[in-house]
Amino acid sequence: MKKYAVILAAGKGTRMKTELPKCAYPLIRKPMIAYIVENIRISHVLDQIIVVVGHKREVIQEILGDTVEYAVQTEQLGTGHAVMMAKDLVTDPDGDTMILPGDMPLVDDIVIEKVWKEHLERRHDMTVVTTHLDDPSGYGRIIRNESGYLDAIVEHHEATLGQRAIDEINTGLYVVKNHLLFDALSRITNENSKHEYYLTDIVNILKNDGRVIGTYNLKESYKAMGVNDLYALSVAEAKLRLKINRHHMLNGVAMINPETITIGHNVIIEENVVILPNTFITGNSVIRRGAQIGPNTEIHESTIGERVVCRHSLVYNSIVHEDTTVGPFAHLRDGANIGPHNRIGNFVEVKKSSTGEHTKASHLAYIGDATCGSRVNFGCGAVTVNYDGKQKYQTFIGDDVFIGCNVNLIAPIRIEDDSFIAAGSTLTQNVPEGSLAIARAYQVNKPNYMMERNGKSKSDKKSE
Numbered sequence: 001m002k003k004y005a006v007i008l009a010a011g012k013g014t015r016m017k018t019e020l021p022k023c024a025y026p027l028i029r030k031p032m033i034a035y036i037v038e039n040i041r042i043s044h045v046l047d048q049i050i051v052v053v054g055h056k057r058e059v060i061q062e063i064l065g066d067t068v069e070y071a072v073q074t075e076q077l078g079t080g081h082a083v084m085m086a087k088d089l090v091t092d093p094d095g096d097t098m099i100l101p102g103d104m105p106l107v108d109d110i111v112i113e114k115v116w117k118e119h120l121e122r123r124h125d126m127t128v129v130t131t132h133l134d135d136p137s138g139y140g141r142i143i144r145n146e147s148g149y150l151d152a153i154v155e156h157h158e159a160t161l162g163q164r165a166i167d168e169i170n171t172g173l174y175v176v177k178n179h180l181l182f183d184a185l186s187r188i189t190n191e192n193s194k195h196e197y198y199l200t201d202i203v204n205i206l207k208n209d210g211r212v213i214g215t216y217n218l219k220e221s222y223k224a225m226g227v228n229d230l231y232a233l234s235v236a237e238a239k240l241r242l243k244i245n246r247h248h249m250l251n252g253v254a255m256i257n258p259e260t261i262t263i264g265h266n267v268i269i270e271e272n273v274v275i276l277p278n279t280f281i282t283g284n285s286v287i288r289r290g291a292q293i294g295p296n297t298e299i300h301e302s303t304i305g306e307r308v309v310c311r312h313s314l315v316y317n318s319i320v321h322e323d324t325t326v327g328p329f330a331h332l333r334d335g336a337n338i339g340p341h342n343r344i345g346n347f348v349e350v351k352k353s354s355t356g357e358h359t360k361a362s363h364l365a366y367i368g369d370a371t372c373g374s375r376v377n378f379g380c381g382a383v384t385v386n387y388d389g390k391q392k393y394q395t396f397i398g399d400d401v402f403i404g405c406n407v408n409l410i411a412p413i414r415i416e417d418d419s420f421i422a423a424g425s426t427l428t429q430n431v432p433e434g435s436l437a438i439a440r441a442y443q444v445n446k447p448n449y450m451m452e453r454n455g456k457s458k459s460d461k462k463s464e
């Protein structure tokens, strides 16, 4: 028997009041829908993932690619109608389907696994996941009969004042037997205040058919949060941030002011790392043991080596090897690969370049499209001139090269080992091994120039 997941992500997200389709909104730089798909995968209980797309479906399809199957809902006629669109893909009538709203990013693999198991073990025809909220407004309310069994789900809009006082809500997560699901869906109507086909109406239909409907009460209610507007998005992000940070702190990562620190879901941080305030580490970044990151630092899709100190800096798609210091105010981007024991200091930008060991660019330098060896010293203001307005060119710098202050290396150019570039030089030619290169105008001093210009002699000046 096949085990399906159907994720509903066709809605516009009217309450977001912005352009992006709701399920594409990011929490910590990753779209909500991507968390749901990832957590379903990690739970290992489901075989096939179907995502119902509609409004701006290309945005959702761009995020998930061909990792899932798609059903298209051209008109958004309600959650029941959305599930109906997946009918042709749910081919095994004897299987079960878990339905998940695409705006429920905090539901994790543990909940998915537990709900699925409970549904099968208790032999339910349908399982509805509920939870209790201090403020249930906006959610569908769980109506129980005198014996405590689920009687109906009433949407907030349709609920009487008495029903609105109920604090047990429908999380929007269900598991249903396939043949019962699609049969019940074919019988729902849109006779309600929103003129939509509500998925929740199948509860009443199945109940009247005498089917076994069970509920699963989720204790950690925050995991059921539905993100309908930008405020809810910020609350969900804060919850996720806290959960991720706690996990890292318990693993030996020290965080100063953790509420200002944002760590992505897929980041790996080893023990003995210290993270200082206002720091963002996202994407598939890895921080090795003993590193000190922050304050005010952004690291994305990068690997930071052991004992690296990285302060007040930006590091994107780059690698920094062990014992190197980065910053304050450095910018590493697009494939910078900084060797061990380097120093990349204030206002230094490195792009698509690599360095060997013990290389230093302590202040005000631009290193772009360059391959640099070990023990290279970039003086203050040294620049690889890699762009002529049309094309980018490569710079090669060997080992033990000293580049003086305010040097321009006009690429393509090769500076061989053990060479010395005099400060203020603008080099257009390669420098052979062991050479001194000076490419600057000779200095001319014109004695008494200023006094002559002002029409005064030296003795006049003294008598003044």
Ligand code: UD1
Binding pocket: 008, 009, 010, 011, 012, 013, 022, 023, 052, 073, 075, 076, 077, 078, 079, 080, 081, 082, 101, 102, 103, 138, 139, 140, 141, 153, 155, 169, 170, 171, 172, 197, 198, 199, 200, 225, 226, 227, 228
């Ligand atoms: C829904 C439930 C409500 C529950 C709440 C939990 C219904 C009728 N109501 O309400 O009982 O408490 O979730 O968060 O199901 N979607 C489509 N196509 C559509 C309409 C919606 O794909 O035609 C998708 C949306 O993109 C969204 C999900 O379904 O991801 C839920 O829709 P939404 O409008 O957010 O439902 P709620 O009003 O929150």
Ligand code: CA
Binding pocket: 101, 103, 226, 227, 228
């Ligand atoms: Ca919702």
